Amino acid sequence: MxxxxxxxxxxxxxxxxxxxxxxxxxxxxxxxxxxxxxxxxxxxxxxxxxxxxxAADAGTYAYVANEDSDNVSVIDTATNTVTTTIPLGGPGGGDAPVAVAVSPASARAYTANERSDNVSVIDTATNTVTTTVPLGGPGVGDAPVAVAVSPDGTRVYTANQGSDSVSVIDTTLAPPAVIATVLLLPTGGDAPVGVAVSPDGTRVYTINQFSDNVSVIDTTLAPPAVIATVTVGGPGADFPRGVAVSPDGTRVYTANFDPDTVSVIDTTLAPPAVIDTVPVGNGPVAVAVGPDGTRVYTANRNSNSVSVIDTTLAPPTVIDTVGGVGDLPVAVAVSPDGNRVYTANNLSRNVSVIDTTLAPPAVIDTVPLGGNTFPRGVAVGAFPxxxxxxxxxxxxxxxxxxxxxxxxxxxxxxxxxxxxxxxxxxxxxxxxxxxxxxxxxxxxxxxxxxxx
Known part of the structure; x- marks a missing residue:
């Protein structure tokens, strides 16, 4: 030890x-x-x-963004209990946090606040909000609904559904501030609702709900810019809702709500392209990848389940479906060791804990959040x-x-x-x-x- x-x-x-x-x-x-x-x-x-x-005790923590109560619940994963609740509201604060990302590298958590058009910055050492970053509002940073952080913790990215854009925040500034805004609509990206960062930090991927595609942003450019757009799903309106990147950066996975599928994008191709489509549960709205890249998990909103995809198979295939999660799972996250999966369940206002070491994986605990929380996002991190x-x-x-x-x-x-x-x-x-x-x-x- x-x-x-x-x-x-x-x-x-x-x-x-x-x-x-x-x-x-x-x-x-x-x-x-x-x-x-x-x-x-x-x-x-x-x-x-x-x-x-x-202040929190020793452990790995899950941070849950609660849309209606304007706060974040902090769950100690060792005991599966809420240890503290972090308020985001107040003058200039965070209204309607619908997504959360954690950065163990910088001991920070970030929430995307949809109605206040800003990002709350949480110090995970004290579990308090240190600052709130405005995104600019209508036409620039309107209605942020997803957030991701670079591996080194120096950049935060928000997907702004209302303005069809991505805001780039430099966290090394005092206070952190937006340094660039990437417009997606000119290259075909309509209504971004998810965002993910590659392991090397050079690519950002947004899932665009109304245009059924993924925008690929090159962060090494000055300013960052869209370099490719990848169509996902199938014919017709597919309403893709979630996006995640494999640990080696060679695959991007999207959760496609209407056709109940996951698209697999090969990022090593020029340009990146879909190479497989995997049928999953009913109404997938979120996707997460395990730390070794061999498992992908989807939160299936309409069937209250989680699909488990084995990526080592050719083609990747669902090998298990975990039922018994809470009502309306809308977000999913994997622990750093891959042994637990967490879903934020909007209507039942709780978090389901899945043990992936069991055969088959199964729900082993449910963490109540209480009140008018209506959780929309969950992220898990282990901090120094x-x-x-x-x-x-x-x-x-x-x-x-x-x-x-x-x-x-x-x-x-x-x-x-x-x-x-x-x-x-x-x-x-x-x-x-x-x-x-x-x-x-x-x-x-x-x-x-x-x-x-």
Whole structure:
């Protein structure tokens, strides 16, 4: 088991640590699962600042976008219980979140808010909204109904059904902001309702409901632009609703509502083209791919079921149908290890948990969301360990970091805590089965200075 420990020693303000810097008291360490799903051990430490709101315990989490209640439910997948609910509303907030994406690389979650034409940015370390990004409204970023994030967490993409466009958000800006808008209608993309990003981040795919096709966007261009359009489904209006990319980027899968099929697109062809069509359950509206690419799952709205496709077969074929999910499943997500599948069930206002290790796969739990939630989106992520150090009252962070003992970590990030000017956080992943000791520190000053 991968392990983290935290030095629980404490230095009073003004003492000189080993590295010769004035350093804060140690504060609490929160823990997450690593990207590989390995449990991290943590330790509660003395606080000099208030505890962050709605902080979560160790585990892999499912984030559920609730359209009617304007909030996000956070489910601890270890216990299949809701641990916190994150409000998005209020002046300038998120109205009608209908989709959610998570970014373990940057410890963020993002919701597409259809009625307020914006994106809420959630810090998954504290489960609070840090900012709301306006998309521009009518003609530019109107009615965002889907959201996806690049693998490195630096870009967020929304499919805007009302303006037939894709908004590109740069998350490295402070605050994050739209840097480009890709218009789809000139190249034949009408009513985008789904969006997905390739594993290398160079391609974005939208599923366009009224034009029965997929727009392929090249993100390496300046600005990003549509380079191909791929027709999916069959003759007539097919109303494709969902899109997903395989882990190797060579296949794109679309859920086609009317003909009850999944289209398989080969992205290695020039131009990309449909190479297979797979019959699935009644009314597929969402699709997700397992982490090894061998399984594809569809949420079938009209039959309250999930179809399981084996992509190793020629052609890909449904090998199982999982019944017993909640009423009107409209979104589907797979855990990072592939052992669980989650559906957001709109009318029954709950989340179904499917165990994919069973033969056949089956629903093993149902998580109630309650109230007027009416969930529309679900995403699952496993996040790195996070440790926070704080300056004493009256002092300000001018820098920070961590002293580490043990094998080198991966995905190491050291930065000030968003919205909290006297704290510094480090996050990292333990890729080994050896212990890494983390000693976070904040460099403090009585005079507020630019961070260095």
């Amino acid at each position: 991968s392990r983290f420990t935290v030095d629980a020693g404490r230095r009073e303000p003004g003492t000189v640590p080993r590295r010769g810097r004035e350093t804060s008291r140690w504060t609490r360490t929160r823990t997450r699962l690593t990207a590989a799903g390995v449990l991290l051990a943590g330790l509660a430490l003395p606080l000099t600042n208030p505890t962050p709101a709605a 360990a996070i440790a926070v150090a704080a300056c004493p009252p009256g002092q300000f962070v001018t820098g920070g970091g961590a002293e580490l003992t043990g094998p080198p970590p991966s995905n190491f990030v050291s930065k000030p805590v968003d919205g909290t000017p006297n704290t510094w956080q480090v996050s990292l992943t333990n890729p080994t089965d050896q212990t890494i000791t983390v000693r976070p520190y904040a460099v403090c000053s009585t005079v507020q200075q630019p961070l260095r």
